[in-house]
Amino acid sequence: MRETWIIAWHGFVQHATSRPFLLGVMLPLFYLLLVGWVPSASQSQLALLGAPIRHFAVIDETGRMIPAIDQAIVRERLERGLFALNAYAKENADEAKLRAGNPALATLLLDADPVSKATASALEATGGTIAAFIALRPYLKPGAPSFNEPIDQFIRIDLPEELSGVPDLASAAQPYLSAEKLTRGPFGPVHLWAILVVPTGILDGTASASYFADDLNRPGLREFLRNAMDLELRRLAASSLAIPPASAERIIGTASQIRSVDPDPEKLGAVTGVRQLQVLAANLVYFMLFFALFMTANMVVMALVEEKSNRVAELLLSCVRAETLMAGKLLTGLFLALFLVVVWVVTVTAAIGVFFPAGQVIASELLGNISSPAQIFQITVFFAMSYLTVGAFFLAAGSAANSISDAQAVVAPATLVTMPICMLPLVVAYAPESAFARFASYVPFFAPFTMMVRSLSSPEGIDILGSFVVSALTLWWLIRLVARVFRANLLRPDAPASFSGFLRDLFSPPRRI
Amino acid sequence: MANPVLELKGVTKRYGDFTAVNSVSFVAPEGKIVGLLGPNGAGKTSTLRMILGISTPTEGTITLFGKPPGRAVQHRIGYLPEERGLYKRMTAFETIVYFGRLKGLWAATARKRALELLEELGLAHVKDRRIEALSKGMAQKIQLATAIAHAPSLIILDEPFSGLDPINQNELEAAIRKLARNGATVLFSTHTMSHAERLCDRFVILVKGNKAFDGTLQEARAVMPRSVKLESPSDLSFLAGIPGVARIVPPHDNISWWEVFLAAGTDPQFILSACFEKGVKLTRFDTSAPPLHEIFVYLAGGNAEGLVP
Numbered sequence: 001m002r003e004t005w006i007i008a009w010h011g012f013v014q015h016a017t018s019r020p021f022l023l024g025v026m027l028p029l030f031y032l033l034l035v036g037w038v039p040s041a042s043q044s045q046l047a048l049l050g051a052p053i054r055h056f057a058v059i060d061e062t063g064r065m066i067p068a069i070d071q072a073i074v075r076e077r078l079e080r081g082l083f084a085l086n087a088y089a090k091e092n093a094d095e096a097k098l099r100a101g102n103p104a105l106a107t108l109l110l111d112a113d114p115v116s117k118a119t120a121s122a123l124e125a126t127g128g129t130i131a132a133f134i135a136l137r138p139y140l141k142p143g144a145p146s147f148n149e150p151i152d153q154f155i156r157i158d159l160p161e162e163l164s165g166v167p168d169l170a171s172a173a174q175p176y177l178s179a180e181k182l183t184r185g186p187f188g189p190v191h192l193w194a195i196l197v198v199p200t201g202i203l204d205g206t207a208s209a210s211y212f213a214d215d216l217n218r219p220g221l222r223e224f225l226r227n228a229m230d231l232e233l234r235r236l237a238a239s240s241l242a243i244p245p246a247s248a249e250r251i252i253g254t255a256s257q258i259r260s261v262d263p264d265p266e267k268l269g270a271v272t273g274v275r276q277l278q279v280l281a282a283n284l285v286y287f288m289l290f291f292a293l294f295m296t297a298n299m300v301v302m303a304l305v306e307e308k309s310n311r312v313a314e315l316l317l318s319c320v321r322a323e324t325l326m327a328g329k330l331l332t333g334l335f336l337a338l339f340l341v342v343v344w345v346v347t348v349t350a351a352i353g354v355f356f357p358a359g360q361v362i363a364s365e366l367l368g369n370i371s372s373p374a375q376i377f378q379i380t381v382f383f384a385m386s387y388l389t390v391g392a393f394f395l396a397a398g399s400a401a402n403s404i405s406d407a408q409a410v411v412a413p414a415t416l417v418t419m420p421i422c423m424l425p426l427v428v429a430y431a432p433e434s435a436f437a438r439f440a441s442y443v444p445f446f447a448p449f450t451m452m453v454r455s456l457s458s459p460e461g462i463d464i465l466g467s468f469v470v471s472a473l474t475l476w477w478l479i480r481l482v483a484r485v486f487r488a489n490l491l492r493p494d495a496p497a498s499f500s501g502f503l504r505d506l507f508s509p510p511r512r513i
Numbered sequence: 514m515a516n517p518v519l520e521l522k523g524v525t526k527r528y529g530d531f532t533a534v535n536s537v538s539f540v541a542p543e544g545k546i547v548g549l550l551g552p553n554g555a556g557k558t559s560t561l562r563m564i565l566g567i568s569t570p571t572e573g574t575i576t577l578f579g580k581p582p583g584r585a586v587q588h589r590i591g592y593l594p595e596e597r598g599l600y601k602r603m604t605a606f607e608t609i610v611y612f613g614r615l616k617g618l619w620a621a622t623a624r625k626r627a628l629e630l631l632e633e634l635g636l637a638h639v640k641d642r643r644i645e646a647l648s649k650g651m652a653q654k655i656q657l658a659t660a661i662a663h664a665p666s667l668i669i670l671d672e673p674f675s676g677l678d679p680i681n682q683n684e685l686e687a688a689i690r691k692l693a694r695n696g697a698t699v700l701f702s703t704h705t706m707s708h709a710e711r712l713c714d715r716f717v718i719l720v721k722g723n724k725a726f727d728g729t730l731q732e733a734r735a736v737m738p739r740s741v742k743l744e745s746p747s748d749l750s751f752l753a754g755i756p757g758v759a760r761i762v763p764p765h766d767n768i769s770w771w772e773v774f775l776a777a778g779t780d781p782q783f784i785l786s787a788c789f790e791k792g793v794k795l796t797r798f799d800t801s802a803p804p805l806h807e808i809f810v811y812l813a814g815g816n817a818e819g820l821v822p
Contacts (some may be wrong), residue, residue, distance in 0.1 A: 006614050014602065311598035315659070317567045318592035319615040321584065 003320045007328025012335040015299055024295055025340060029347045053151060054193040054221045055185055057159040059169075064236075065198045065229055066156075072228035073154055079120045080150045081129030086114035089136055092144035098136070105135050113258050121253060145458050154224055157185055159195065169195065170212055177214040196225050203236065283429055286453050288341060289383050296336040297391045298411065300329050301398030305407045308399070313490055322487035326395060326479075333391045334384055341383075378455045378464065385448035385471040389478060390418050396482035399489040421445050432457040441467040444474040518543050518667050518698040519564060524573035526559050533559040535722040536573065541667070541700050541715075546693050548713035549702040550809065556722040557702035558595055561671050564700070565592055577667065588617040591665035593657055595672040595702075601645035605636060605655050608644060613662035623662065630658040634688070650681040657688065661697075668692055670701035674708050686712060710805040718812055725812045733808045741781045743771045743788070744797035755787050770797060 015021050060066045089098075089109040099106040109132070112119040126132055133147050160183045166172040173195055175181040182189035194213040201207025209229065211222050231252060238248035307313045316325055397414040401407035424446055428437040432454045440450040441463050451459065451467040517540035526534040534556040541547040549557050562568045564575055566582030577586045599608055606627050613623035631637045634654045644652055653676070661668060670689070674682050689712060693699050703709055709716060716733060718726040726733055738759060743749055749771045753761045757779035762772040773784055781800045788795055803811075 003615055006611070010611055014600065018602075307598070311594055312600065313598075314562075314567065314594045315592065315598060315612070316615070318565045318590070318594070319587065319612065 003324050004327045004331065007316075007320070007325060008331035008335060011300070011303065011329060011332030012339070015296075015303070015332065015336050016339060021299065021336070021340075025343050026347070028344050029351055033351065053153065053155060055155050055157045055183075055190045056194040056196060056221060056225075057157055057163075057192060058225075059159060059195065059197045061200045062198055062203055064203070064232060068232035069156060069225060069228045072224065072231065073152070073156065075120070076154065076224065077150075077152055078124055078128060079115070079117070080153065082120050082123045083114045084150045085109060085123075085129055085132055085136075085147065086112075088133075088147050092141055093136060093139050094141050098139035101139055102135060105132065108132070109136065116256065116258070117253065118256075143460075154221055155186065155190075157183065157190065157192070160184075160192065163195075169197065173212055174214075177212060179214075194221055198229070202229070203233070283426060286426060286429065288344060289337075289386070289452065292337040292340045292344070293383075293387050293390060294415065296333045296340060297387070297394045299336065300333040300391070301394050301401075301407060301411055302404065304329060304395065304398050305401045305404060308401070308490065309403055317490065322490055323483050325490075326392075326483055326486045329395055330388055330391050334387050337383075337387055338380070375455060379452055381468070382448045382452040382455060382471070385468075385475055386452055388475055389445060389448060389471070390421075392475070392479050392482045393418060396485045396489075399486045421449060424449070426453075428453050429456075432459065438463055442470050444470055447471045447474065517541060518578060519700065520576045521560075521564070522574045522576075524560070524563060524570045524575060526556070526563060526568070527571045533722055534563070534570075534719075537717075537719065537722075537724045538573075539717045539724065539727045541698050543666075543698055544693060544696050545714040546689065546699045546701070546712050547715045547717065548709035549700060549717050549719065550704070550706070550709055550805075551702075551719035552704050552813070554721070555704075555719040557704075557719060558671055559722075560719070561592075561669055561700075561702060564669060565590065588663060589666045591616075591660035591663065591668040593660040593668075593670040593673055595675070599644045599652060599656060599659070602643055604641050604643055605631065605647065605651075606640045608655055609658045609662050612659035616663035616665075618663050626662050626664075627658070630662060634658060650677060653677060653681065653685070657685070661692065664697075666697060668697050668699045670699065672703055673701055674703060674705055682708070706804070706806040706809060716805070718809060720813045726808075730805065733805065733812075734802050737803055737808055737811050738774045738777075739779075739781070740772050740774045740803070741784050742797060742799035743773060743784070743795055744769060745771070745788075745793055745795050747793045749773075749788070749793065751791065752784065752787065755784075757783055770799075 058066055058069060086109050093109070095106070095110065098110070105126075108119065108122055108126070112122065123129065123132055126135070129149055160176060163169065163172050163176070173192070176183055176192040177194070179191040183192045184190070194211060197210040197212070199207040199209065202209055209225075211225070213222070216222075234252055235245075235248055238251070239245070243251075304313070307316070313325075320328075394411060394414055397410045398407055401410050424440065428434075428440060428450050431437055437450065437454060440446050441454060441459070443450075447467045448471040451464065451471070454463070519541040521540075522538050523536045524534060524538070525532065525536050537556070537560060539547075549560065551557050559568070563570050564577070564582060566587065575582055578589060580586050600611075603611065606624075609627035609630060610620070610623040613626055614620060618626065628637075628640075631640050634657070636651060636654055636658075639647060639651060644655065647655065657670075657673070660670070673685055673689070677685060686708065689699055689701070701712075710730065713730070715729055716726060717724060726736065750761065750763065752758055752771075752773055757776050759774040759776045761774070762768075764770060775781065775784075785795075785798055
């Protein structure tokens, strides 16, 4: 074991200080700086996710619209809370128990239209989203995760001081609207998405409001503000027609309900808005781990080929057993991959913070999906098992090569063979708790990759344990198998430098050297 | 004979239909320098790899310090492979420390030992230089240092002199003698007879995988029939008819002398007397013992191709 660590650490230091590795480490950062992906992506992704945080300022010359807009924000928060609580209850509540114990709450959360204003009014009457969650708690299934209230979608902030009273607001605001300059938000610097100017003439219809924004293709905020102002204008109109305020509110609050039905909720494809962020996070994390895995596995294989061709391998074999050498090489790759992932996350997060503050929303949302230490530990364990599974296979294949060109002839097909194993879990990301995902968690070779993705949601404990056992047994069998080939190939100058030759060796007793 | 550090009994190694080593047996006594001699393809490297436990014999047994090759004895052996290989980007110091640690030394001990060896080998000034920046001779010395960093009891050197200039060869010879003086057993393979003749206490000669000889230089010389080398402007073929002469070989090709092989117990002075009586003038009368190269050629028959005197 001591020799294994010495070989692993030596390999890690050698690779981690090499130019190709350092280039690989910096690559995501280069991409980020080169194409400025995050600022543009952040806007589009936030719009796609349906949960953007857009900070806006209002210049209200009427004195009536800011209170109306603030009220609309509170209402919007309630409606989104209802939607999220509805999805949460359907997934985590014991339906029979809830219907028996609190029929009114069951009707509100399980049967009512979650996007109807009428349902939102009913929720408001019960005390709001958090009060409803507290009432729901006794009826949750064992081990249900905690409920996270959605973050605010629209936040009104003060107009930057330097924009107050400027004659040409559009020009002066441009640096703020394009995120070149940030303004002060409730918790730090933020991107000012839009400015709404409401003249007094809007009250009698003689003037229109002005909406300033850098991106007019995403109308979410504009429509939200329009609805808020429309509501206020209707109240004014009702008042001018001598309709009592209570009657006016009743008329304005009248809303229909639509019952939504998904005939096959388990089927892959459309995902709910609530799940989209998790899917994105799963895919991003998975791709990052995937690239780290293949990049470092290739590096270790190429180093082995070099050691074999310049006879360092022979010297090493005079010091340690072939199996020890193989284990050391595998650990080298694993250390490199983990190091790479950590450096990528840190550098990209830091770069976003420094260069693209507007992208911080996405970064924090994505990191929020892998925030608990237990979750990070679980992902690390399954990543390590995934790495060792693929790495052992690659290393045995690489041991057959005597030159870099040989290695390419063997490793390229090996990559193609392992690709489906690595790609399938991407499908799992869309439905991590589906029957398919659960099945894949128990299939040898697929298990660690699948559970690595599923770890971003909250899989059942039995699945985690089962997947771990399957992964560990597969790994044990695979390492024993490939270690024989590795040992036999290492000093064989006539080793088959082809993938088919490697497979023949793998499944037939190798010659003793 | 001192206690054998290494013992091979009927060791055979086959690769498919090809027999690289055929039923070879020999011992390496403690504190001695043993030469494993043979032309290219004689089975020397295969034998050394089996001793190191890198490969396994098809038949026969090998014991090192009374145990089979493997983990139990691995750290008591130092190995210098035939084809040198070191990590090009590592410094001389890091290289010795790394292999020292793989051979069981603790980090601090390995560092101390590396500094000592660099000093001993006159390489202290290149301590922090990368291997790729060293001359071939220097790299060779570093490679030797990696083999002996852990003070092994058995040092196995595969063709240690290949590729070295005469000065570095002499330095390496001195280093090997010093190792033996300090109590280590040295087993080295070579196809250069002069090194073996100067260094070895014992020889094992392999020819096409078979052992042709195992013993000391004196014993090897005893195997060969005694001969006398004569040079003369006259025809010496009359010596063939003299009692006590087994056969004579006249000058041929580049050989300018007559070689007279004597029957057992014949005194070389008898040949000198015969020539004197015949009134033949001799320009050379050489009774010195044959060099190892000649012994090898004699033992190998026609299989000495690639051998260097």
